Amino acid sequence: MDTRTAPAIPSSSSVLHTLIVGAGFGGIGMAIALQRQGVREVLICEKASDVGGCWRENTYPGAACDVPSHLYSFSFAPKPDWSRKYAPQPEILAYLREVVARHGLAPWLRLNTEVSELRYLEGEGEGEGGKSDKSGVWEARLDDGQTLRARFVVTACGQLSKPLMPRIPGMDSFAGVAFHSARWRHDVDLRGKRVAVIGTGASAIQFIPQIAQQAAQVTVFQRSAPYVIPKPDRPYRAWEQRLFASVPLLQRLSRGWIYLSHEARALAFTRMPWLMAPYRLGFERNLRRQVPDAALRQRLTPDHPLGCKRILISNDFYAAMGRPNVELVSEGVAAIEPQGVRAKDGQLHAADVIVYGTGFAATEFLTPMRVRGRGGLDLHAQWQGGAQAWLGMAVSGFPNLFMLYGPNTNLGHNSIVYMLESQIEHVARCMRGLQQRGQASMEVPPQTESAFNARLQALMRRTVWSAGCTSWYQTADGRNPVNWPGFTISYRWLTRRAGLKDYVLR
Numbered sequence: 428m429d430t431r432t433a434p435a436i437p438s439s440s441s442v443l444h445t446l447i448v449g450a451g452f453g454g455i456g457m458a459i460a461l462q463r464q465g466v467r468e469v470l471i472c473e474k475a476s477d478v479g480g481c482w483r484e485n486t487y488p489g490a491a492c493d494v495p496s497h498l499y500s501f502s503f504a505p506k507p508d509w510s511r512k513y514a515p516q517p518e519i520l521a522y523l524r525e526v527v528a529r530h531g532l533a534p535w536l537r538l539n540t541e542v543s544e545l546r547y548l549e550g551e552g553e554g555e556g557g558k559s560d561k562s563g564v565w566e567a568r569l570d571d572g573q574t575l576r577a578r579f580v581v582t583a584c585g586q587l588s589k590p591l592m593p594r595i596p597g598m599d600s601f602a603g604v605a606f607h608s609a610r611w612r613h614d615v616d617l618r619g620k621r622v623a624v625i626g627t628g629a630s631a632i633q634f635i636p637q638i639a640q641q642a643a644q645v646t647v648f649q650r651s652a653p654y655v656i657p658k659p660d661r662p663y664r665a666w667e668q669r670l671f672a673s674v675p676l677l678q679r680l681s682r683g684w685i686y687l688s689h690e691a692r693a694l695a696f697t698r699m700p701w702l703m704a705p706y707r708l709g710f711e712r713n714l715r716r717q718v719p720d721a722a723l724r725q726r727l728t729p730d731h732p733l734g735c736k737r738i739l740i741s742n743d744f745y746a747a748m749g750r751p752n753v754e755l756v757s758e759g760v761a762a763i764e765p766q767g768v769r770a771k772d773g774q775l776h777a778a779d780v781i782v783y784g785t786g787f788a789a790t791e792f793l794t795p796m797r798v799r800g801r802g803g804l805d806l807h808a809q810w811q812g813g814a815q816a817w818l819g820m821a822v823s824g825f826p827n828l829f830m831l832y833g834p835n836t837n838l839g840h841n842s843i844v845y846m847l848e849s850q851i852e853h854v855a856r857c858m859r860g861l862q863q864r865g866q867a868s869m870e871v872p873p874q875t876e877s878a879f880n881a882r883l884q885a886l887m888r889r890t891v892w893s894a895g896c897t898s899w900y901q902t903a904d905g906r907n908p909v910n911w912p913g914f915t916i917s918y919r920w921l922t923r924r925a926g927l928k929d930y931v932l933r
Contacts, residue, residue: 442564444468445858446577448542448796451480453583453831453847455523456501459530460855470575471532472567474541478527481587482520487611487630488637490516493658493740497682498689498842501526505678507671513660544568544797545580547826563801563868565827578867579858582793583831586909589788591899593625595763602765605781608634615780617641623768623778625760627653628899631784632739636747638782645753646776648760648768651736651896652729656709658740692840693914696734697890703733717745726757731896737839789899789909790814792834800825801870813906815880817929818922820850823873826933829854835883836918837900837909839892845915853922860927869930886912 444466447454450473461469477483492499496509499519504526510518527533549563567575590607592598598605606612608630622642624631627649639645671678695702710733718724727748729736748755759771767778788794792814798806804824816822819836820829831850838846861869887893890912892900900909911918 441576442468443470443575443577445470445579445581446542446565446567446575447471447581447583448545448567449473449480449583449585449588450475450478450527450536450538451482451583451585452501452523452844453480453585453851454478454581455526455532456844456847456851457581457583457831457854458532458535459503459526460851461858462530462532464855464859466858469535470577471536472540472542472569472575473536473538474570476539477524478536478538479520479523480583480585481609482516482523484588484609485516485611485630486613487608487634489633490630491633492516492519493629494689494842495685497678498685499844501844502682502848504529505675505682507675507678508668509663511660511662513658541570542567542796543570544799545828546797546799547801547828548576549801563826579827579829581829581831581854582796582833584793584796585832586789586792586837587787589791589794590783591786591788592783593760593785595625595760597763600765601763601767601778601781603779603781605763605783607783607785609787617780619643620779621767621777622646622780622782623648623776624782624784625768626650626784626786628784628786629737629739630786632741632744634782634784635753636741636743639747639750639753643752645750646768646778647748647753647755648770649726649755649757650759651731652727652757653736653739654706654710654729654733655713655739655741655744656706657713658742660742686841686845689841690914690916695891696839697886697912697914700732700734700891700894703891706738707733714745718749720749723749723755726755732891732894734839734891735894735896736898736900786899789837790902792830792908798825798828800828813902813904814908815876817871817876817879818850818853818918818925819911820854821871821876821930823871823876826868826870834908835880836911838911838915841915846911846918849915849919849922853925857927857930861932864927864932866932868933869927870933871929872931875929883912 445461447457450471454471458469458471475483492514495512496514500506506522546566547563548566564576564578565580590609604615617638618641620642621644622638623646624635625648632655714724747753756770760768761771762769767776769775801824814834816830816834819833831847836846887907892907892910900907
C-alpha cells in the first residue's frame with residue numbers, strides 16, 4: 428500500500444513531533460513506543476514500497492533468521508504460532524506487517540519516500556498554534572524535493588541495508604545476468620543454468636543449497652572459508668503452537684531461556700575466547716559428517732580464529748558443497764569476462780548467471796543520506812575516522828537526533844531486537860522527560876561521547892573480533908564501529924541508567 432497522502436503528514440508550515448527514517452524493526456518499534464506515550468505527530472518515511480527493512484529486501488531462496496523466532500520478535504507482540512524455531516524470511520515479513528496493522532500505523536507511514544538530507548535549523552521553526560519558536564528544528568529534504576520539519580529525528584536505517592558490490596575488473600562486461608543476493612532476480616530461471624556465486628557469507632550459505640538443486644552447475648568463489656555450525660532448527664508442532672497460544676507464560680519462558688542461553692555466549696566473544704572450543708567441535712563434526720572428501724574439507728576449513736568473523740549456522744551448506752554439480756574455487760577472482768569468471772590461477776569458469784553474495788556496507792552508517800547538525804556540522808565528515816556515538820544512539824553537535832542500530836550496537840551472540848527495545852525505551856523516555864521539563868532540545872556533550880567510545884574501543888581490543896582477521900565488522904584501518912563488546916543486559920542497564928542528566932538541555 429502507498430500512504431503518501433496519509434493524514435498524519437503535516438502541512439509544510441507545521442512541525443512534526445518525530446520523524447522516523449526507516450520502517451523495519453527499529454522504526455516500527457519506535458513508532459509504537461511514541462504511540463503509547465500519546466504522541467500523534469509522528470511520521471515514518473520509508474524509501475521502499477513496503478515495511479520490513481532487511482526482511483523486505485532479502486528474498487533470496489532459503490532466506491531465514493539465525494536467531495530463534497521467539498526471541499527475534501518484539502517482547503510486546505509475541506507470536507505463538509511461529510512455524511519453525513528459526514523463522515523463514517516470508518514469515519518474519521508477514522509478522523512485521525501484522526504488527527503495523529495491529530497498532531494502526533498505516534496513517535503514520537509515508538512509503539516510496541527517501542530522506543536524502545537532514546539539516547538542523549537553529550533558531551527557526553514554528554511552534555504550536557503558529558507561534559514563533561526559536562528553539563531549532565530538523566528539516567528533512569525528501570527525494571521528490573519536498574521538505575518536512577520535526578522536533579526529533581530517529582533514524583532506523585539498519586546496518587545491513589546497503590548491498591556491497593565487490594570491485595572486480597570487467598564486471599560490466601558480463602554477457603549474462605548478474606545481481607546481488609539482496610536484489611534477487613526472481614524473474615531469472617536458474618534451472619539448467621551455469622551459476623557463479625561470489626562470496627560465502629551469511630546469505631550465500633543459505634541460498635547456495637537451494638540453487639544447487641536447480642542449476643546445472645554452481646561455481647562458488649570463496650575468498651575466506653567461514654565457520655558453519657549446525658542449526659538446531661525444526662518445525663513447531665501444532666500442539667506446541669496451541670499451547671503457546673493458550674498459556675502465554677510458556678512462550679515467555681521459552682523466550683527467556685533462549686535469551687539466557689545466547690547471552691552466555693558473550694563471554695566467549697568478549698572475555699574468554701577459549702570458551703569457543705565447543706563451537707569449534709560442532710563445526711568440525713558438521714564438516715566431517717557432510718563432506719567426506721578430505722581435500723574439500725581442507726579448503727572449507729577457515730584459517731582464522733573462531734568468532735573473529737561472523738559464525739554461520741546451516742544444516743545443508745556443507746552437503747551442498749559436496750554435490751557433483753557444485754565446484755569450490757578458492758584461488759580468488761581475477762576478473763569478470765563476458766563468458767564468465769576468471770580465477771587468479773588463470774582458469775575461466777563459464778557462467779550464465781552471476782550472484783554476488785558479498786554482504787553489506789555495514790560500516791557506512793546513514794549513507795547516502797546527508798546529515799548536518801548544529802553550525803552546519805557534517806556528520807559523515809566527523810565520522811571519517813569511523814562512526815561513533817554515545818550508546819550507539821547520540822552524537823555531539825546533533826541535538827534531538829537519535830540512531831537505532833547505530834555504531835557499535837550489532838551483536839554476534841544474541842537478538843538485535845532486544846538491543847533495539849533497549850534503545851527505543853531510552854529515546855522515548857528522554858523525549859517525554861524533555862517535554863515535561865519544558866525544554867526544547869537535548870544533546871550529548873562531546874566529552875561524554877568521547878569518554879564512552881574510548882572505553883568501548885578499549886574493551887573491543889579484548890574481544891575475539893580483534894584477533895587478527897579482517898571482516899565486515901571493521902573499517903579499512905582495522906577499527907570496529909559495528910559490534911557491541913559486551914553483554915546485551917549490560918547495554919540495557921546502561922540505557923536505563925542514562926537519562927536527561929547525561930545531556931545538555933536547551
